Every structure is written in C-alpha cells, then in structure tokens.
Amino acid sequence: MSFKNKVVIVTGASSGIGAATAILFSKEGANVAMVGRNEQKLNNVAKQCAAVGNTPLVIRADVANDNDxxxxxxxxxxxxxxxxxxxxxxxxxxxxxxxxxxVLEAYDKIMAINLRAVVHITMLAAPHLVNSKGNIVNVSSVAAQMHVTPPFMSYCTSKAGLDHFTRGCALELAEKGVRVNAISPGPVETDIIENSGSTAEATAAAVQTPLGRVSQSEEIADLIIYVASDKSVGITGSVIVTDNGMMLKK
Ligand SMILES: NC(=O)c1ccc[n+]([C@@H]2O[C@H](COP(=O)([O-])OP(=O)(O)OC[C@H]3O[C@@H](n4cnc5c(N)ncnc54)[C@H](OP(=O)(O)O)[C@@H]3O)[C@@H](O)[C@H]2O)c1
Known part of the structure; x- marks a missing residue:
C-alpha cells in the first residue's frame, strides 16, 4: 500500500491513534503534515516518522481555531x-x-474540536482533494452508536454527528471522485482520558469487551491506511467498526 508522492494531513498526530497513523503513513512513503497543539510531543512523533520515512511537516495548531x-x-x-x-x-x-x-461546558468544548473543526477543515481541504481525487478518513467512535456512561453524553453526541457528516460529505463529494469514510474504534489504549484532564475510573465500564481486550493505536492506524488506500476504491460513506465486539453488547 504505497503512499509514495502522496500528501496526508493527520490531525491529532502528537499522541495515540494520530501518532501511530502519522508514523505508518510515513513508513508507506507519504509526506505527512502532523497537526497538534503540544509541540514537544509533535516533535517526538516527527522523529519517529523521519526514522521510517520522509521528514514530516509539523504544524502546531488548534483545530478549533479558525485561523489555525x-x-x-x-x-x-x-x-x-x-x-x-x-x-x-x-x-x-x-x-x-x-x-x-x-453538560453544556462539555458540549461546547467537545463539539468545537470533535465536530465543528472537522466540518471546517474538510471544507478548506475539499477543493484540493477534488484535484487529487483523494479521500477523507474521520476517526469516530462506537460511542456514536451506543451510549457508554452518562458523563460521556457530549462525546457520544459529537461522534454521532461525525458519522452523519461523513455520510453527507461522501454523498456530496462522490461525483467529484472523492471518498469519505469513518473508522469507529471501541476502546483503544491511549492517553485520551488523561489528556482531557479526567481520570480513568469513569471509563472502567467501557473497556469490558467480548474479546476481553482493548485495541492498540497501531491496529486503528492499519485500518485508516487501508481505507485511505486504492485497495478501498469502492468504499465511501461507510462507518467501519473495530471494537473487539463491544457493539454486540449494546
Ligand atoms: N482511545 C480510545 O479509546 C478511542 C476510541 C474511539 C475513538 N477514539 C478517537 O480517536 C481519536 C484520537 O484519540 P486518541 O485516543 O488517540 O487520544 P489522544 O492520545 O488524547 O490523542 C488526541 C489527539 O488529538 C489532539 N487534539 C486534541 N484537541 C486538539 C485541538 N484542539 N487541536 C489540535 N489537536 C488536538 C491531541 O494533540 P494535542 O494535545 O497536542 O493538541 C492528540 O494528538 C479521537 O478523535 C478519539 O475520539 C479514541
């Protein structure tokens, strides 16, 4: 799955799933633009990208800021x-x-980053993706399709919106040859809870999966790359679940 001479933007590339995705795209020959707010973490990941492929472009930016x-x-x-x-x-x-x-404070913050920023960056990127007949992969969550615990309600709402935005974009951009899909992981071992200033206890229930495991970021990166590749020419408007069976319990 070579991405030689291809250019990829990965938002949230300083940590977790985004970091693994930036490294894997680099390994496959892509030129990667890595986006995040934490410069030190971005630079650490950039070194790992450069060790396996092209040196990435590091863009320190807040996706929710319109100028950024x-x-x-x-x-x-x-x-x-x-x-x-x-x-x-x-x-x-x-x-x-x-x-x-x-709930309102959580809703405003989460929707600005998890959904509004996606809408904005998609709009800005779309003309360039039309030119290249490229594609978009949105990282959603099974939380879009099932409520995990009440404190997560704004997060679940944002991801439900993201799934439907994915379908709407796919429909609009299909005639221009641009594919748009979402990947919906179940629990993945990352620092997302800590990075959001919370504690892990509230998520303990969320990690009970039928397969008895949580995913690693690299597994999600593998799927993102597959969906972004030419092997997936017929896949658009899909929300692809990778959750260790978690949705079976809904
Ligand atoms: N971990 C899971 O169990 C899980 C399950 C399903 C879906 N997901 C989804 O997977 C995606 C990645 O999450 P993760 O688990 O890898 O979490 P993570 O390790 O906390 O990574 C989140 C990334 O998003 C970046 N980010 C957050 N706010 C940002 C902003 N305003 N502007 C720019 N970058 C921002 C962070 O970078 P900076 O801090 O440097 O800004 C970081 O690179 C998320 O969309 C999440 O909802 C995660």
Missing amino acids: ARRIVNDTLKTFGRLDVLVNNAGVVQYGTILDGK
Whole structure:
C-alpha cells in the first residue's frame, strides 16, 4: 500500500491513534503534515516518522481555531504542493451530565474540536482533494452508536454527528471522485482520558469487551491506511467498526 508522492494531513498526530497513523503513513512513503497543539510531543512523533520515512511537516495548531485551521491546509499546500488524504483524528473527551450542571461546558468544548473543526477543515481541504481525487478518513467512535456512561453524553453526541457528516460529505463529494469514510474504534489504549484532564475510573465500564481486550493505536492506524488506500476504491460513506465486539453488547 504505497503512499509514495502522496500528501496526508493527520490531525491529532502528537499522541495515540494520530501518532501511530502519522508514523505508518510515513513508513508507506507519504509526506505527512502532523497537526497538534503540544509541540514537544509533535516533535517526538516527527522523529519517529523521519526514522521510517520522509521528514514530516509539523504544524502546531488548534483545530478549533479558525485561523489555525486555514494555516493547516495552507501550510501543507505551500510545503508539499498537493493534498491526497485528510485524516480528521483530533478529539477530546470531557465529562458532564445534565444533573451535575456540566453538560453544556462539555458540549461546547467537545463539539468545537470533535465536530465543528472537522466540518471546517474538510471544507478548506475539499477543493484540493477534488484535484487529487483523494479521500477523507474521520476517526469516530462506537460511542456514536451506543451510549457508554452518562458523563460521556457530549462525546457520544459529537461522534454521532461525525458519522452523519461523513455520510453527507461522501454523498456530496462522490461525483467529484472523492471518498469519505469513518473508522469507529471501541476502546483503544491511549492517553485520551488523561489528556482531557479526567481520570480513568469513569471509563472502567467501557473497556469490558467480548474479546476481553482493548485495541492498540497501531491496529486503528492499519485500518485508516487501508481505507485511505486504492485497495478501498469502492468504499465511501461507510462507518467501519473495530471494537473487539463491544457493539454486540449494546
Ligand atoms: N482511545 C480510545 O479509546 C478511542 C476510541 C474511539 C475513538 N477514539 C478517537 O480517536 C481519536 C484520537 O484519540 P486518541 O485516543 O488517540 O487520544 P489522544 O492520545 O488524547 O490523542 C488526541 C489527539 O488529538 C489532539 N487534539 C486534541 N484537541 C486538539 C485541538 N484542539 N487541536 C489540535 N489537536 C488536538 C491531541 O494533540 P494535542 O494535545 O497536542 O493538541 C492528540 O494528538 C479521537 O478523535 C478519539 O475520539 C479514541
């Protein structure tokens, strides 16, 4: 699955699934634009990319900031001259329920990063993807299709919106030869809970899967790359689940 001469933007590439995806795309020959806010973590991942492939472009940016979003696409085009794949992966968790009074704060933050930023960056990137007949992979979650625990409700809502946005984009862009898909992992061993300033206890119930395991970021990266590759020419508008059987319990 060579991505030689292809240009890929991976948002949220400083950690977890995005980091594994940036490294794997680099290994497959792509020029990768890595996006995140934590420069030190980005640089650490960039070194791992460079060790297996091309040196990536590091873009320190907040996807929810409109100027930063424009800079992500512009800098990628300025540096590499084209865009073939957009991986909308950056995401956060924040707890909040209706009765604890924190749902609105969580909703506003999560929707800005997990959904509005995806809509914005997709809009900015789309003309370049039309030119290259490229594709988009959105990183969703099984939380879009099942509620995990009440404090996750805004996160689940954002991912449900992301799944439907994926389908809408796929429908609009199909006639231009651009594919759009979502990958929906179940629990993956990353720092997402810690990175969101929360503790792991609230998620303990979420990691009970029929296969008795949680995924590793590299497994999700493998699937992202498969869906982004020419092997998947017929796949668009799909939400592809990789959850160790978690959805069987819904
Ligand atoms: N881990 C799981 O169990 C799981 C399951 C299903 C779906 N997912 C989804 O997978 C994606 C990646 O999550 P992960 O588990 O790999 O978590 P992670 O290790 O916390 O990575 C999240 C990434 O998003 C970036 N990010 C967050 N807010 C950002 C912002 N405003 N602007 C730019 N970058 C931002 C973070 O970078 P900086 O901190 O440097 O900004 C980091 O690189 C998310 O969309 C998540 O919802 C995760």
